[in-house]
Amino acid sequence: xxxxxxxxxxxxxxxxxxxxxxxxxxxxxxxxxxxxxxxxxxxxxxxxxxxxxxxxxxxxxxxxxxxxxxxxxxxxxxxxxxxxxxxxxxxxxxxxxxxxxxxxxxxxxxxxxxxxxxxxxxxxxxxxxxxxxxxxxxxxxxxxxxxxxxxxxxxxxxxxxxxxxxxxxxxxxxxxxxxxxxxxxxxxxxxxxxxxxxxxxxxxxxxxxxxxxxxxxxxxxxxxxxxxxxxxxxxxxxxxxxxxxxxxxxxxxxxxxxxxxxxxxxxxxxxxxxxxxxxxxxxxxxxxxxxxxxxxxxxxxxxxxxxxxxxxxxxxxxxxxx
Amino acid sequence: xxxxxxxxxxxxxxxxxxxxxxxxxxxxxxxxxxxxxxxxxxxxxxxxxxxxxxxxxxxxxxxxxxxxxxxxxxxxxxxxxxxxxxxxxxxxxxxxxxxxxxxxxxxxxxxxxxxxxxxxxxxx
Numbered sequence: 001x002x003x004x005x006x007x008x009x010x011x012x013x014x015x016x017x018x019x020x021x022x023x024x025x026x027x028x029x030x031x032x033x034x035x036x037x038x039x040x041x042x043x044x045x046x047x048x049x050x051x052x053x054x055x056x057x058x059x060x061x062x063x064x065x066x067x068x069x070x071x072x073x074x075x076x077x078x079x080x081x082x083x084x085x086x087x088x089x090x091x092x093x094x095x096x097x098x099x100x101x102x103x104x105x106x107x108x109x110x111x112x113x114x115x116x117x118x119x120x121x122x123x124x125x126x127x128x129x130x131x132x133x134x135x136x137x138x139x140x141x142x143x144x145x146x147x148x149x150x151x152x153x154x155x156x157x158x159x160x161x162x163x164x165x166x167x168x169x170x171x172x173x174x175x176x177x178x179x180x181x182x183x184x185x186x187x188x189x190x191x192x193x194x195x196x197x198x199x200x201x202x203x204x205x206x207x208x209x210x211x212x213x214x215x216x217x218x219x220x221x222x223x224x225x226x227x228x229x230x231x232x233x234x235x236x237x238x239x240x241x242x243x244x245x246x247x248x249x250x251x252x253x254x255x256x257x258x259x260x261x262x263x264x265x266x267x268x269x270x271x272x273x274x275x276x277x278x279x280x281x282x283x284x285x286x287x288x289x290x291x292x293x294x295x296x297x298x299x300x301x302x303x304x305x306x307x308x309x310x311x312x313x314x315x316x317x318x319x320x321x322x
Numbered sequence: 323x324x325x326x327x328x329x330x331x332x333x334x335x336x337x338x339x340x341x342x343x344x345x346x347x348x349x350x351x352x353x354x355x356x357x358x359x360x361x362x363x364x365x366x367x368x369x370x371x372x373x374x375x376x377x378x379x380x381x382x383x384x385x386x387x388x389x390x391x392x393x394x395x396x397x398x399x400x401x402x403x404x405x406x407x408x409x410x411x412x413x414x415x416x417x418x419x420x421x422x423x424x425x426x427x428x429x430x431x432x433x434x435x436x437x438x439x440x441x442x443x444x445x446x
Contacts, residue, residue: 009390011357015343018350054386083389083405105393108345 001119002026004045006036006063007052007081012104016050019108023115033058037066040076047074047122048115050102053082053093061096068097075125077118081106142216144194145201153215153223158276160213160225161268170269172234174224175283176204176241179260179295181220192252196259199250207241223280231267238265238298246296260296262287270303334433335397337440343396348444355441358391365391366430369407373419381419382411388426395437400429 003025005016017027028046030036034057039045049067051060058066060080067076080093080101093101099121100114140152148156157173164171178184178200185193197220204214204222217223224241226234242261249258264287266279286301293299344350365387372380385408392401403426410418 009387010361011354011391011394014353014357015350015394018347018353019345022345022347054383083386083393104390105343105396108343 001048002028002046003048003050003115004036004039005029005050006031006033006055006060007050008032008055009052012052012081016111019111020050020115023112025115032056033060033063037063040067040078041070041073043073045076047076048118049076049078050111050115051078051080051098053080053089061093061098064093064097074129075122077121079114079118142201145198145216147201147205147222148213148215150215150217153213153217153225154276156213156215157223157225157280160227161276161279164228164268165273167228169228170230170234170267172224172226172229172231172237173266173268173279173283174226174234174238174241175217175264175266175280175287176222176224177262177287177291178220178245179262179291184257184259188252188254188257192254192257195252196250196257200245200259200261203244204241207244208237231270234265234267235298235300238263242296242298262290262295263298264288264290264301265298266301333436334399334429335395335436335440337396339396343394352441352444354394355437355444358395358437359441361391362388362430362434369423369426372411373407373423376416376419378411378414378416380411382408385411392433397429397433397437400426400433403429 001024003020005013005020005027007013007016007029008031013029013031017029020027025048028039030039033051033055036049036051036055037058040049040063049063051063053060055063060082064078064080067078078098078100080098081104082089082093082101083104090101099118102111102114140149141147142149147153160171178196181193181196184196188196197216200220200222201214201216204224208214208224208226211227213223213225213227215223215225226237229237242263245259245261249256264283264285266283266286268279271279271282282301286299290297290299340351344354365384369381369384369388372384385404389401389404389408392398392404403422407419407422407426410416410422
């Protein structure tokens with residue numbers, strides 16, 4: 001564990017450094033409060049600090065105040081070292097944001113015990129952050145495939161559409177559906193079905209650029225958003241995805257499963273300022289057209305194409321695809 | 323510690339406490355004594371000049387530093403005198419600087435030879 005010690009007095013620095021190194025800490029020592037604040041405020045700086053109260057440039061409480069202002073960073077546990085023992089001094093020190101204080105001259109065992117308290121707090125914080133990050137990931141990702149979940153991919157699509165309109169560039173929306181997936185579940189079982197979905201997700205991710213978005217839209221439906229792409233690229237990339245999915249069957253725990261995918265493509269710039277839901281419906285129509293054309297193919301949505309498809313088939317297209 | 327001038331009861335620093343502080347690490351003790359020997363005259367001079375000039379803030383700053391150094395060596399009597407000077411400096415009681423500084427010089431005068439003896443023993 002790294003620890004920062006800040007003390008303008010060389011003997012104290014040496015004593016602290018040796019005591020803490022012996023206790024297994026990786027020690028960084030500075031001579032004034034300014035240097036301490038700078039080091040504690042950088043990302044990946046030490047998370048544990050021993051700060052002398054009286055220091056040139058910036059005193060210990062001043063360091064605490066500066067560090068506490070940086071709320072976006074992970075917690076720094078700070079102990080003030082002081083020869084001030086008056087109650088009001090202790091109150092002022094803790095009020096500045098220090099977690100604890102030690103009176104000089106310190107007892108080595110007490111110092112180590114106090115720092116162990118700090119380590120427990122930091123460990124607790126780490127676990128809380130990990131739990132928060134895990135919950136955040138789960139709130140945004142699909143549990144099976146780890147792709148963006150439906151809510152998140154729609155939000156990302158909305159943002160991307162707004163950006164593409166603002167910057168007068170085009171985005172491509174690819175609505176993708178595995179063909180005859182129900183048969184996979186029925187024939188190979190749901191475990192194999194899940195393996196097919198995971199492998200499909202992997203292949204989709206490997207087929208797009210790092211800044212494109214891929215989400216699980218529904219059961220075996222996926223939504224791909226290609227950012228800032230011209231119309232020709234949108235169609236070509238959709239074809240590449242189709243080929244990648246169909247190229248080789250998926251090896252599952254219950255046998256080899258051949259898979260193909262139908263894709264409906266929509267290029268945002270051709271559709272003017274329309275809500276996300278409208279655009280998705282158009283992509284859905286194109287997807288349905290791909291299904292109707294025999295599956296394992298790509299169809300591009302064109303303005304007014306909807307008129308060519310009977311309304312009864314458009315309203316609930318998913319019902320007819322599988 | 324065996325001492326050139328007599329037994330440890332005459333010491334103006336607490337040798338046992340000092341050993342606890344350095345965790346019986348003679349190398350660390352030697353380092354501390356070396357730093358003290360190098361730093362002390364410079365800060366003492368700064369304190370003397372501040373006392374002569376009757377400037378409260380520099381008196382408090384130098385006395386505070388000396389107090390910390392002396393506490394690290396368990397030289398509690400001299401540290402207490404430095405603390406008094408620091409307090410006077412903070413309060414701006416310049417009329418008492420010279421008197422307390424004289425006491426401090428007296429404390430230091432007893433302490434320094436003992437630390438030198440301690441250093442000689444540690445360096446054996």
